[in-house]
Amino acid sequence: MKRRFPALFLALMLLCSLCVTPVDAAPPANTATILFTHDLHSHFLPQTTADGGEGGGYARLKTAIDREKAWNPDALLLDGGDFSIGSLVQTLYTTQAAELRTMGALGYDAATLGNHEFDHTGAGFARMLNAAVDSGDTVPALLEANYHPSADNPDKTLIQQAMDDYGVQETLLLERGGVTYGIFGLMGVDSDDCAPTSGFALEDAAQAAERCVASLKEQGADLIICLSHSGTNRDPKHSEDELLAKAVDGIDVIISGHTHSTLTEPIVVNDTYIVSAGPYCQNLGSLTLVWGGNDKKQLRDYHLTPIDETLSEDPDIAAMVEVWKDKVGDTYLSRYGLTYDEVLATTDFDLNTPVSGVQENNGLGSLAADAFRWAAQTLTAEPYEGNTVAVTADGVLRAPLRTGEITTSQAFDVLSMGVGADGTSGFPLVEVYLTGKEVKAAMEVDASVTPIMPTAQLYISGALYSFNTNRMFFNRVYNARLLASDGTEQEIVDGQLYRVVTGMYSAQMLGTVKEKSLGLLSLEPKMADGSPVTDFNDCILYDKDGNEIKEWYALAAYLQTFGGEGVHVSYQETVRKNVSHSWSPAQLLREWNWVTWTVVLAVLAVIALAVLLVRLILRKVRRKRKKVY
Numbered sequence: 001m002k003r004r005f006p007a008l009f010l011a012l013m014l015l016c017s018l019c020v021t022p023v024d025a026a027p028p029a030n031t032a033t034i035l036f037t038h039d040l041h042s043h044f045l046p047q048t049t050a051d052g053g054e055g056g057g058y059a060r061l062k063t064a065i066d067r068e069k070a071w072n073p074d075a076l077l078l079d080g081g082d083f084s085i086g087s088l089v090q091t092l093y094t095t096q097a098a099e100l101r102t103m104g105a106l107g108y109d110a111a112t113l114g115n116h117e118f119d120h121t122g123a124g125f126a127r128m129l130n131a132a133v134d135s136g137d138t139v140p141a142l143l144e145a146n147y148h149p150s151a152d153n154p155d156k157t158l159i160q161q162a163m164d165d166y167g168v169q170e171t172l173l174l175e176r177g178g179v180t181y182g183i184f185g186l187m188g189v190d191s192d193d194c195a196p197t198s199g200f201a202l203e204d205a206a207q208a209a210e211r212c213v214a215s216l217k218e219q220g221a222d223l224i225i226c227l228s229h230s231g232t233n234r235d236p237k238h239s240e241d242e243l244l245a246k247a248v249d250g251i252d253v254i255i256s257g258h259t260h261s262t263l264t265e266p267i268v269v270n271d272t273y274i275v276s277a278g279p280y281c282q283n284l285g286s287l288t289l290v291w292g293g294n295d296k297k298q299l300r301d302y303h304l305t306p307i308d309e310t311l312s313e314d315p316d317i318a319a320m321v322e323v324w325k326d327k328v329g330d331t332y333l334s335r336y337g338l339t340y341d342e343v344l345a346t347t348d349f350d351l352n353t354p355v356s357g358v359q360e361n362n363g364l365g366s367l368a369a370d371a372f373r374w375a376a377q378t379l380t381a382e383p384y385e386g387n388t389v390a391v392t393a394d395g396v397l398r399a400p401l402r403t404g405e406i407t408t409s410q411a412f413d414v415l416s417m418g419v420g421a422d423g424t425s426g427f428p429l430v431e432v433y434l435t436g437k438e439v440k441a442a443m444e445v446d447a448s449v450t451p452i453m454p455t456a457q458l459y460i461s462g463a464l465y466s467f468n469t470n471r472m473f474f475n476r477v478y479n480a481r482l483l484a485s486d487g488t489e490q491e492i493v494d495g496q497l498y499r500v501v502t503g504m505y506s507a508q509m510l511g512t513v514k515e516k517s518l519g520l521l522s523l524e525p526k527m528a529d530g531s532p533v534t535d536f537n538d539c540i541l542y543d544k545d546g547n548e549i550k551e552w553y554a555l556a557a558y559l560q561t562f563g564g565e566g567v568h569v570s571y572q573e574t575v576r577k578n579v580s581h582s583w584s585p586a587q588l589l590r591e592w593n594w595v596t597w598t599v600v601l602a603v604l605a606v607i608a609l610a611v612l613l614v615r616l617i618l619r620k621v622r623r624k625r626k627k628v629y
C-alpha cells in the first residue's frame with residue numbers, strides 16, 4: 001500500500017495541473033445563435049406535400065421558434081426577404097400588412113426586402129409600410145442598404161416618406177446576451193431584374209456591403225450578419241452571395257434568399273458562413289457560432305427544423321391567421337362568389353409544378369393554358385368567334401395541386417403572382433395578336449430558349465407542335481399545327497394574325513425574346529388591327545361585370561366545370577408538344593429555316609476552304625519534291 005501512495009499522489013498533482021488555466025489563455029468563447037427563414041411567400045397555412053404530409057404554416061413555425069428559444073433564449077430571428085406574395089392572404093398586403101404584422105407576432109427581429117415585396121409597385125410597397133405603422137402592432141426592423149427609390153420615380157417622395165415613417169434603414173446594431181450584432185440588408189442583381197415595376201435603383205452590393213461592414217465595426221459589432229436577397233447558384237459565376245463573400249471581408253454570416261436554396265451545411269467562403277433554409281416556411285434554420293480571443297468564428301451547430309405535421313400549432317398565431325382568412329373572404333373573394341376553403345374540384349393524381357429546365361409536357365401547365373383559353377372564350381363580355389391560342393410559362397406556376405380536393409386557396413396559390421391595373425392581387429389575362437410566323441417563334445422559344453432560361457418553358461392550348469433537341473438552335477420546331485375548338489388540326493399561316501391569350505407577366509416578357517435569342521427570334525405583340533401594342537393594360541380581358549379576369553380565377557372557374565367527375569385523366573399524360581431526342585434523319589433534315597441553312601452553308605464554306613488549303617499545301621510539297629529530284 002505504501003508503494004502505491006507516491007504514484008497516486010503524482011497522478012493527482014498532474015490532474016490538478018491540467019485544471020489550472022494559464023494567464024495568457026483565450027477568454028471563454030462568445031456564443032451567437034441565429035434562427036432564420038427566407039422566401040416565406042405568405043405561406044401562412046400548411047401545404048400538402050408530395051408524400052401526403054403537410055409542410056409550413058406560421059402557427060407551427062411559432063412552435064419551432066419557441067422550442068429553439070427555450071434552448072437559446074438570446075437567439076436572433078431573421079428573414080432574408082420575399083416574405084410576401086404566394087397565398088390568398090397576400091391580397092391584404094397593401095391594406096393590412098398581414099405579413100409584417102404576423103412576423104412581428106412570431107418574434108422576428110429584422111428582415112430584408114425581396115423582389116416580390118414590389119409586386120404591387122413601389123407605391124404599393126409604401127402603402128403596405130403605412131398600413132403596418134398605422135396598425136400599431138409590433139413589426140420587425142426592415143434593413144435595405146443598396147435599394148432605394150430611383151431619382152425619376154414619380155412616387156419617390158411618397159415611398160421615401162413611408163420608409164422613413166416605418167424606420168427602414170441600412171444597418172441595425174442589436175445587443176443580445178452579451179453579444180453586439182451588426183446586421184444589414186442587400187438586394188441582388190437577379191432579384192432586381194425580377195422586380196421590373198419597383199421603381200427602385202440598385203447600388204453595387206459589394207460597395208454597399210463594405211460601407212455597412214465598416215460602419216458596424218466602428219460601432220463595436222462583435223458579429224456581422226448580411227440579410228441578402230441574392231442567392232446561391234451551382235454556377236460560381238452566378239452565385240451572387242458567394243461572390244459577395246469573396247469580395248468583402250468581415251461578413252460573418254450571410255442569410256441567403258431569392259434562389260429558394262436549401263443548404264444542409266453552410267457554404268464557407270472567406271470565413272463567411274452562407275446559410276439557406278429553403279422556401280415556403282418548409283424549415284426553420286439555426287446557426288450557432290463561437291469565438292474566443294482571436295475573434296475567428298467557428299461553427300458549433302447548424303440544423304434545419306422541418307415545419308411539418310409533427311409540430312403542434314401555436315393557438316395565438318393560428319387565431320391570427322384565421323382573422324386574415326376572414327378578411328380575405330370579406331374584401332377579395334366576395335366579388336368572385338367564392339370562399340377561402342371552398343372545394344372547386346377533386347383530382348385522383350398530383351399535378352406538379354414543372355421541373356425547371358426539363359423540356360417535357362406538364363399536366364399543370366396544360367391545365368392552366370386550357371383554363372386561360374376557356375376563360376377567354378367563356379367569361380369575356382363579348383365572345384370571340386375565331387381560334388384562340390393560350391400560353392402560360394413555367395415561371396408563373398408557383399404551386400402544385402395534390403391528389404384530393406382542390407380549394408379556392410390552392411387554385412390561387414398556383415397563379416399567385418402580380419397585381420392588375422385594378423390594383424388588386426393577381427395578374428390579369430390579356431389578349432394580343434401574333435402572326436402565324438410569330439406563333440411558331442413562340443414555340444421555338446419553348447424549344448430553344450428554355451435551356452438558357454428555364455422559366456421560359458411554355459405550355460400551349462390550341463396548338464400542337466413537335467421539336468427535336470438535336471436540331472439546330474432556333475430551328476428545333478417542326479410540324480406546328482393549330483388545334484381548332486372542334487378538335488381539328490389546321491395549318492398555321494405565316495402572314496395571318498392569330499389571337500393569343502396569356503397572363504400579363506408572360507405578355508410583357510414577349511419583348512425579351514429577341515434579346516434572349518440573340519436577335520434570331522422576334523415577337524411583336526399586336527392589337528387586333530395589327531398595330532403594335534404600346535400598353536398591355538389596353539389588352540386586359542374583362543368579364544361581363546367589367547372585372548379583370550385574373551389568371552388564378554380563370555383556373556378556379558375552369559376547375560369548377562369538371563363537376564363531380566374531377567380533373568380529367570388526360571391531364572395526367574397530356575401531350576401538347578412532342579419532344580424528341582432522336583437522331584433520325586427524317587426529323588433532323590426537315591423544315592430547315594434560314595438559321596440552319598446559314599450555319600450549314602457556313603460549315604460547308606469552312607470545309608471547302610480547308611480542302612482548298614490542303615490541296616494548295618500538297619501541291620507545294622509535290623513541287624518541292626520534284627525540284628529535289
